[in-house]
């Protein structure tokens with residue numbers, strides 16, 4: 001058997017595996033116009049379970065605007081967002097909040113942690129408004145999330161005493177404490193040096209592989225994008241390539 005046949009076989013197997021995967025999020029014909037400027041121009045894209053997706057493109061291409069719609073933070077658009085075939089726009093604000101809290105974890109560049117509070121309290125904030133988590137379960141969920149990001153031993157430490165790389169791990173623990181299906185990250189390594197960038201990317205890969213979490217991240221850093229299995233390039237509010 002020659003190498004071409006082997007590659008073709010591998011390709012077909014990968015394609016079959018991809019086709020079998022469950023679609024968890026669908027964006028259909030998303031258009032966002034603000035103050036007369038088109039920010040997203042007819043964007044349609046599907047995301048599948050266990051995917052690791054990197055979104056890149058020039059500044060102003062619409063990457064953050066797209067993430068905000070995926071994360072149910074922005075309702076000001078036309079088109080449809082379907083999460084597991086449920087049309088998001090038909091849901092009440094309470095139902096949307098539930099999805100934001102349970103299905104999606106969000107990580108940002110500047111960590112968005114409360115510096116004066118401890119690691120425990122910062123991660124606990126996600127669970128505060130979640131009526132489905134009983135008081136006795138809160139601690140074990142927090143410990144489990146910190147364990148996943150390798151930060152269990154810092155549980156009682158104040159955020160202000162931690163390094164940038166450690167803070168981002170805590171922010172990731174806060175985002176995954178509810179075991180979301182989708183972890184969204186907007187420039188998660190933008191404030192980190194190259195060593196910590198590598199470590200945080202390895203953590204995303206580990207969460208993706210070990211817990212089948214779909215990771216969708218935006219980055220300017222092509223090293224980070226190249227670590228993702230699927231790469232989407234945005235340009236002037238539309239998807240230029242998806243491979």
Ligand SMILES: Nc1ncnc2c1ncn2[C@@H]1O[C@H](COP(=O)(O)OP(=O)(O)OP(=O)(O)O)[C@@H](O)[C@H]1O
Pocket residue numbers: 034035037039057058059060061062063064065066
């Ligand atoms: N609320 C808003 N009102 C008006 N214009 C906006 C708003 N939000 C974003 N924009 C504009 O929409 C375009 C896309 O912004 P967005 O932040 O999504 O781009 P981006 O690709 O994430 O850029 P960057 O890489 O610089 O973060 C930009 O031209 C921006 O100025």
